[in-house]
Amino acid sequence: MLDILLFGYLITCVSGQGGADVVLPCSLVEEGSGMGEMGGGALFSRTPATLVLRDLAVTPDLSPDTLTPFKPPDVPDPNDIILEAEVTSPEIPEAGQLLHADCNDQHVNCEISQYHPREAKEGTTERAYFIVSLQIEGGGLSLTLVLQTKSVNMDQSDHPTLIQSKLALPLSQSGTLLTEVVFVVFSGLQSQSAPLQGDALLDCGFRQQAGPPGKQVALEWRLQHRGHGRKVLEMKAGQPELESGPEVHVEREGSSVDAEQLIGTGNASLTLTRLKVSDQGTYICTVSAGLYQAQQVVQLHVIQPPHVFLSEDKLILRDKLKLSCHCKNYYPLDVQIEWLSLSQTDSEPIVISDHSDPYSPGHSPHPQPDCRGSSSRFLLDGPGFFGGNHSVLLPSDEIRLLRCGISSLCTL
Ligand SMILES: *[C@@H]1O[C@H](CO)[C@@H](O)[C@H](O)[C@H]1NC(C)=O
Ligand SMILES: *[C@@H]1O[C@H](CO)[C@@H](O)[C@H](O)[C@H]1NC(C)=O
Numbered sequence: 001m002l003d004i005l006l007f008g009y010l011i012t013c014v015s016g017q018g019g020a021d022v023v024l025p026c027s028l029v030e031e032g033s034g035m036g037e038m039g040g041g042a043l044f045s046r047t048p049a050t051l052v053l054r055d056l057a058v059t060p061d062l063s064p065d066t067l068t069p070f071k072p073p074d075v076p077d078p079n080d081i082i083l084e085a086e087v088t089s090p091e092i093p094e095a096g097q098l099l100h101a102d103c104n105d106q107h108v109n110c111e112i113s114q115y116h117p118r119e120a121k122e123g124t125t126e127r128a129y130f131i132v133s134l135q136i137e138g139g140g141l142s143l144t145l146v147l148q149t150k151s152v153n154m155d156q157s158d159h160p161t162l163i164q165s166k167l168a169l170p171l172s173q174s175g176t177l178l179t180e181v182v183f184v185v186f187s188g189l190q191s192q193s194a195p196l197q198g199d200a201l202l203d204c205g206f207r208q209q210a211g212p213p214g215k216q217v218a219l220e221w222r223l224q225h226r227g228h229g230r231k232v233l234e235m236k237a238g239q240p241e242l243e244s245g246p247e248v249h250v251e252r253e254g255s256s257v258d259a260e261q262l263i264g265t266g267n268a269s270l271t272l273t274r275l276k277v278s279d280q281g282t283y284i285c286t287v288s289a290g291l292y293q294a295q296q297v298v299q300l301h302v303i304q305p306p307h308v309f310l311s312e313d314k315l316i317l318r319d320k321l322k323l324s325c326h327c328k329n330y331y332p333l334d335v336q337i338e339w340l341s342l343s344q345t346d347s348e349p350i351v352i353s354d355h356s357d358p359y360s361p362g363h364s365p366h367p368q369p370d371c372r373g374s375s376s377r378f379l380l381d382g383p384g385f386f387g388g389n390h391s392v393l394l395p396s397d398e399i400r401l402l403r404c405g406i407s408s409l410c411t412l
Contacts, residue, residue: 020058021054024102024108024134026050026112027112031045049081050083053095055087057091081167081177083112087181092145093205097136109135112130116129118293129149131145132146140188183207187204191298195302195303202271205265206289219288220235221270232270233251233256234248237262246262254272254274270285302331
């Protein structure tokens with residue numbers, strides 16, 4: 001815990017030649033050897049590490065005076081894990097957001113793990129690879145970066161070559177692991193909401209090092225919800241021999257990805273039309289290009305704010321007044337119907353019924369013996385839409401101002 005606090009202090013917003021450096025406290029996540037205590041999966045170990053993104057393009061609104069270049073430690077320590085990542089090609093999309101988060105003390109979640117590119121046979125490459133996952137707190141930008149180590153100049157006889165003690169990789173003279181960004185998969189919006197029967201665009205994109213044109217890109221979108229997974233769409237594009245154009249498998253009717261944008265601008269965003277309740281969940285966008293494969297996760301919430309109205313006919317039953325409140329066309333179910341009352345003697349409205357589940361009797365903080373609620377909840381014709389009616393009986397001789405309020409527990 002102390003480590004995290006100390007590292008948190010080190011967040012700085014610094015500038016190198018031309019661009020700015022971002023220094024982020026991270027964790028190196030490794031699969032442990034032991035099994036979980038309760039027989040669960042393998043344990044993960046976390047070691048504090050630092051990521052330095054070098055020379056990010058500076059947006060004009062950031063004053064260069066506030067930026068100072070990254071300074072490596074005075075005495076290199078082989079126990080430190082400092083990944084220095086050169087960002088030239090590809091560039092990091094929306095890098096301005098990272099700089100802003102950094103300067104505004106917005107937390108950026110950062111995890112680093114070792115990575116093995118597809119088809120790279122053991123021992124055929126001297127390079128080592130890392131995968132870095134960065135998320136700006138609050139649901140904005142999320143990035144997955146693949147880093148490749150750069151060769152370290154080892155023929156300096158006056159300094160012994162430093163080897164990082166945990167990773168067994170050679171360090172630079174200043175004690176950092178020199179790497180470059182070779183592949184990026186990102187999403188500008190980690191979570192979004194859309195109405196029932198509406199459309200949604202789930203954001204995902206990628207960048208790769210400039211290579212020969214016509215490189216093949218494979219994209220898969222999957223949906224994961226409550227332990228179940230299913231494929232939504234799969235696409236292979238950019239292969240010259242595919243004369244017929246991109247190869248697409250659509251598993252969910254009404255889902256699409258623009259193949260031209262996928263190849264042309266690296267935009268892998270998924271469009272879903274006529275949303276159903278079953279469309280909500282966690283979407284995983286997996287992009288494979290060349291040796292690399294990386295993912296982004298986007299949450300989709302399907303919600304529908306209710307339409308609320310009071311019944312116009314007030315029923316007078318003996319000495320009681322019956323008032324009904326209706327709401328309809330909402331999703332999900334967790335709405336709360338409550339009646340607020342303002343009598344001549346009250347200065348604040350008081351809650352006279354409060355139903356988180358309209359079927360259960362209400363618990364009123366101010367017991368009102370003559371105020372009984374009754375309610376019903378029903379499925380409307382449209383798929384997934386819900387409706388509810390809620391009534392109260394009041395003594396008709398009391399003059400009150402009544403308000404029926406619906407609050408959805410889901411933030412809209
Ligand atoms: C993809 O394109 C859509 C609209 O065409 C845009 O809103 C979105 O930001 C783009 N996303 C990426 C990752 O390029
Ligand atoms: C709920 O109230 C509406 C409006 O008065 C009415 O049309 C509908 O039949 C009611 N539904 C139920 C199940 O009580």
